[in-house]
Amino acid sequence: MEMDVVYQKSAGLEDVEFHYCPGCTHGIIHKLIAEVLVELDLIGDTIGVAPVGCAVFAYDYFTCDMHEAAHGRAPAVATGIKRALPDKTVFTYQGDGDLAAIGTAEIVHAAMRGEKITTIFVNNTNYGMTGGQMAPTTLIGQKVTTAPLGRSKEHYGSPIKVSEMLATIEGAAYIERVSVHNMAGIIRAKKAIKKAFQLQQEGAGFTLIEVLSTCPTNWGLTPNDALNWLQDNMIPVFPLGVYRDITAEDK
């Protein structure tokens, strides 16, 4: 019997199983990046930089060349790659501990230099890989293993808003916060990722897409409840939207 292929895995992804927990949205984000790179015909000219954190094995999943960075240093590694190979497309894939804690200096200065790279910043409000410790993005009152009674504002301050912060930097060409908790969000996220890579191609400057993502395992929720929790708790603190777009300013 003949069958038509109506859907298949992106050619930008290796034919291997992801290690991510059931219900985690990292897989969706990987898929969006891979699809965009294939659609833009960039996958053969792309070097991706994987972080330390849940996405540490991302190098096994994308079919493009990959470089594994030390914790927080992905923007510096990507800078080295892009400066050596300015015609290639370079992206980093980083979590909130990697980017917003240990790697703060590297991301800020990559943005300041207008480094022509794209950062996919996955915000799930905790250190997932190491078992759910507090991240700079952990919400006030959110229980994590290193703040078991909930994050206290008095003790730790308030969650850092990376997109808002980086949007103040002139070298940033495009900064948007999206979410993958529902279909509309996923469609919007793909558009944002595509725009970021297109702007990189045009040499516009630094681009970052912050993606709100779930962590059912460490949040202690079912996949569905985690999606709802993201919508009800994260989006009010991390509002979705475009925070910087130099192409809009041109108009």
Next chain:
Amino acid sequence: MAKELWKGNEAMAEAAIRAGLKCYFGYPITPQSEIPEYFSLHLPEHGGVFLQAESEIAAINMVYGAAGSGVRTMTSSSSPGISLKQEGISYIAGSELPCVILNVMRGGPGLGTIQPAQGDYFQATRGGGNGDYRVIVLAPANVQEATDLMRLAFDLADKYRMPAMILADGMIGQMMEPVEWPDEPTPEPIAKPWATTGTKGERRHNIINSLFMEPEACARHNEKLDQKYRTVAANETRFELIGDEEPEILFAAFGTPSRLARAAGKILEEEDGIKTAVFRPISLWPYPYDALYDAINQESVKAVVTVELNTGQMLDDVKIANQGSKPISFIGKAGGMIPTPREIAVAAKEALGRK
């Protein structure tokens, strides 16, 4: 080629450009800031990239990225800055990437002083980062040699796919001496099929990585690295032995202090008729243990005197080479002070039991 008077720091930078350096990443620190300054002007003239990073940590990670992309790349710093780079050096070694790291040493620990020292010998030769890895370490004793070793460092790094370090003291960086540039063209880049340059859809993806979650895989990786390091140790030791053919005193010193030891030898010869020689390792890793053992075990040698700008670090390697055969003493100063040849001569006489 005519001789030209060059400051050590600038000469080493120029030598790197002549060796085909494509990308330099660094951060200012005394006494090596002439190096990034020189590159900022001259590397772009040769089609290369100079970038001042936000930190030493970022700089070494930029080197990590550029090395993975297959170009000749380097960073430079001085002692406290080299400490910050150790994590990156471990990753670069673990990922089997070639790069050059230049340390123009100053006194420590901590912020220490900006004056010349050799207190980073342990860090350079034993590894300041985590894990079982090695870095080729070359120590010049004059400006001409510093330029020659720069080229060699790039060649060895590429050949063995591992970091190579030039370990210079602050004097090498700051002093001026004549340099004669070898009449050889900049080498053509060698093929690096492992580099992340984009698959072009024509091959499977290359991955630059030092992570092996399965212990069996990580053990295999370590064994492979160890095999490589054994090959390097067998093939790449370098040293110089200068002085009397039948010395009573054998000095052991690297870098500029080897010249202080030679000056001490001149005093001993002229004033006391004591014959001396200086054993100078040029490669600090791999260390020329066998050659030093042979030098020590010349029948004429009565005592070994190690001279360093620290409180006794290479001394450990001299003891390993010595295998308990002859008495060893040490003279050195740390923290930016330099022993005079006369002080060294006095220490040598004491080692012989003479006043």
Next chain:
Amino acid sequence: MAYNEIIFSGFGGQGVMAMGQTLAETGMREGLNVSWLPSYGPEMRGGTANCSVVVADSEIISPTVSEPTILVAMNQPSLAKFSANVRPGGHIFVNSSVVDEKVERDDVTVHYVDSGKIAAELGNDRVANMVMLGAVVGATQLMDLKAVQKMMSEIFTGKKAKLVQLNVDAIQRGADSVS
């Protein structure tokens, strides 16, 4: 030719680094072996600065100089710091425009050079260092004075070319002052 170990020392801004560099550069061009080692750090910006220069027709062993054959002391602290270490038979050049003190040694040759006054006569206080260098080369015959003078047209080029003759004259006056 002997193995010459020289210390140039003075305040930052007196041009002691340039004296040493000029001598090293000229020596190299004259086919001699040379090295130039500066003290470095904050003293470059106002404190005491010195450099060690070795000029020899044999191989240079150490670039450091602890027992100089020639000391050039442009100020009093330099003379106090280094004069006792000068080797017997050596030379001490004292910048008598700034230093009143006399050297209490009879085993060295001491030259008092009024470099500031000579420079002022030439119309530019800043060439006192080249007056001093002229005195050093003139008195010790380290190398050909004309070669040092010729270096001036290598050092002062472009907009600064007009300074060549002034510096050539300064070197000559320095040499004449000790002849």
